[in-house]
Amino acid sequence: MKILLVYPRFPETFWSFKHALRFINKKAAHPPLGLLTVAGLLPTDWELRLVDENVTPLEDADLRWADYVFISAMAVQKEGVRELITRCRGLEKKMVAGGPLFSVSWEEYPEIDHLVLGEAELTLPRFLADLAAGCPQHRYSPGPDEWPDLSTTPLPRWDLLAIQKYNAMSLQYSRGCPFDCEFCDITLLYGQKPRTKSKEQIIAELDHLYRHGWRGGVFMVDDNFIGNKKALKEEILPAMEDWLAQRGYPFTFNTQASINLADDDELLADLVRVGFESVFIGIETPHEGSLTECGKLQNKNRDLLAAVKKIQRHGLQVQGGFILGFDHDPPTIFERQIDFIQQSGIVTAMVGLLNVLKGTKLYQRMEREGRILAESSGDNTGQQINYQPKMPWEKLLAGYKRVTTTLYTPKYFYRRVIAFLQEYNPPAGRKIHARLEHGIAFVKALFWLGIWDKDRLYFWRLLGWSLLKKPRTFPLAVAYTIYGFHFRKFFLEQAESAPAPLGSPDPSTV
Numbered sequence: 178m179k180i181l182l183v184y185p186r187f188p189e190t191f192w193s194f195k196h197a198l199r200f201i202n203k204k205a206a207h208p209p210l211g212l213l214t215v216a217g218l219l220p221t222d223w224e225l226r227l228v229d230e231n232v233t234p235l236e237d238a239d240l241r242w243a244d245y246v247f248i249s250a251m252a253v254q255k256e257g258v259r260e261l262i263t264r265c266r267g268l269e270k271k272m273v274a275g276g277p278l279f280s281v282s283w284e285e286y287p288e289i290d291h292l293v294l295g296e297a298e299l300t301l302p303r304f305l306a307d308l309a310a311g312c313p314q315h316r317y318s319p320g321p322d323e324w325p326d327l328s329t330t331p332l333p334r335w336d337l338l339a340i341q342k343y344n345a346m347s348l349q350y351s352r353g354c355p356f357d358c359e360f361c362d363i364t365l366l367y368g369q370k371p372r373t374k375s376k377e378q379i380i381a382e383l384d385h386l387y388r389h390g391w392r393g394g395v396f397m398v399d400d401n402f403i404g405n406k407k408a409l410k411e412e413i414l415p416a417m418e419d420w421l422a423q424r425g426y427p428f429t430f431n432t433q434a435s436i437n438l439a440d441d442d443e444l445l446a447d448l449v450r451v452g453f454e455s456v457f458i459g460i461e462t463p464h465e466g467s468l469t470e471c472g473k474l475q476n477k478n479r480d481l482l483a484a485v486k487k488i489q490r491h492g493l494q495v496q497g498g499f500i501l502g503f504d505h506d507p508p509t510i511f512e513r514q515i516d517f518i519q520q521s522g523i524v525t526a527m528v529g530l531l532n533v534l535k536g537t538k539l540y541q542r543m544e545r546e547g548r549i550l551a552e553s554s555g556d557n558t559g560q561q562i563n564y565q566p567k568m569p570w571e572k573l574l575a576g577y578k579r580v581t582t583t584l585y586t587p588k589y590f591y592r593r594v595i596a597f598l599q600e601y602n603p604p605a606g607r608k609i610h611a612r613l614e615h616g617i618a619f620v621k622a623l624f625w626l627g628i629w630d631k632d633r634l635y636f637w638r639l640l641g642w643s644l645l646k647k648p649r650t651f652p653l654a655v656a657y658t659i660y661g662f663h664f665r666k667f668f669l670e671q672a673e674s675a676p677a678p679l680g681s682p683d684p685s686t687v
């Protein structure tokens with residue numbers, strides 16, 4: 178059997194890092210870990226090829242070669258999926274699809290021959306057994322509350338990937354999150370009880386990556402890496418530290434976690450020692466009423482600013498997610514978000530409009546209230562909403578544009594970088610592994626941002642400040658100038674484009 182695994186094209190988003198990747202000669206930020214894991218579940222005597230359309234063009238010859246085309250996608254890849262389906266149908270290729278997009282919205286894809294939904298460890302073996310018996314079904318869904326044990330998850334097939342084309346590799350430790358935020362689909366997809374891999378599995382995955390020649394960043398893709406703190410502190414991080422120390426710390430890590438990370442000094446110290454450099458945290462909003470509305474209880478009744486600063490002081494960069502468009506957002510929310518983000522020193526602040534994802538508790542509420550206008554595009558930084566907001570749409574959109582463009586103007590952005598670097602304690606004694614791509618990125622940054630860019634004064638001021646006041650933060654300061662360039666271009670280009678609301682939000686209030 179010849180299987181072509183295809184990862185459809187992504188649109189340009191906040192996280193695509195399109196404008197930053199060209200500084201380091203990389204094609205994409207992260208690899209398609211889901212497809213690589215699916216590949217590990219397929220019979221070993223099948224012939225496999227993988228095309229990530231974000232890295233390599235998909236040729237008709239690739240499609241013609243295959244007996245089956247396996248597709249995995251997230252909601253944000255919808256357009257790429259549609260293009261791919263059209264091409265497969267044109268060449269009469271059989272398609273098998275899975276992943277978050279299809280698991281939630283499978284009814285929208287009747288043209289797919291076989292929908293293998295939910296987590297592949299459960300449903301893919303059932304499809305493969307039926308295929309071998311000559312009676313494959315159209316759809317394979319997990320039962321209610323049926324979650325696989327992650328000990329059955331195979332090693333991702335890194336050998337199928339051109340790893341050097343990516344900025345970072347990906348690894349998954351756990352699935353599921355103990356919290357239950359109203360807008361989030363993670364508990365819907367993976368449940369509320371975090372399931373974890375064993376330390377042997379994690380070490381085997383690190384080892385596999387290492388043997389395939391990877392050195393550099395690894396993104397732990399877990400939606401909440403600290404969902405099971407006990408196992409993390411007692412087993413996983415100590416095992417990782419031993420393995421990394423023996424090899425001279427070839428990897429650095431970033432991940433996602435809930436704000437209660439700030440409550441655990443020991444865990445913070447462990448993460449930094451192992452080589453975690455940054456953590457993405459869903460802060461969402463400084464407005465308590467909106468936190469109550471969305472059930473983000475872990476963020477309530479705490480000093481969010483102090484929590485962020487504590488994490489930074491421990492030596493972790495904090496990336497933050499922020500949302501505009503909650504029913505309880507007051508008219509002052511735009512200025513409050515700007516103030517909060519500036520004070521926090523969260524350099525990478527992803528501010529998005531609330532989007533209502535299918536299947537979530539928020540979707541159910543909005544549906545009951547008759548406020549769903551369309552299905553979400555899956556991109557919350559795309560100037561689109563898919564529900565009738567309480568705040569007039571024109572006002573919400575104008576406020577959103579004001580927040581994003583203000584935060585990434587050089588004046589605000591560079592001020593925030595310095596606010597962060599002042600607070601941040603880079604881990605002492607960590608060896609910096611300088612790689613050729615870093616040198617190339619530095620030279621390109623000097624040329625593009627230090628000479629050609631009209632905002633070059635800010636660039637030189639930041640580098641000068643960092644060299645004089647905190648020389649150990651210099652590499653990070655350079656990296657931030659490149660990130661800032663991407664975010665500024667992304668939000669400015671977006672603000673100039675005409676908004677394209679999904680459905681038609683009533684411009685007045687509901």
Ligand code: SF4
Binds near residue numbers: 354355358364435459
């Ligand atoms: S903490 Fe994060 S992953 Fe967990 S439910 Fe809330 S938004 Fe989702």
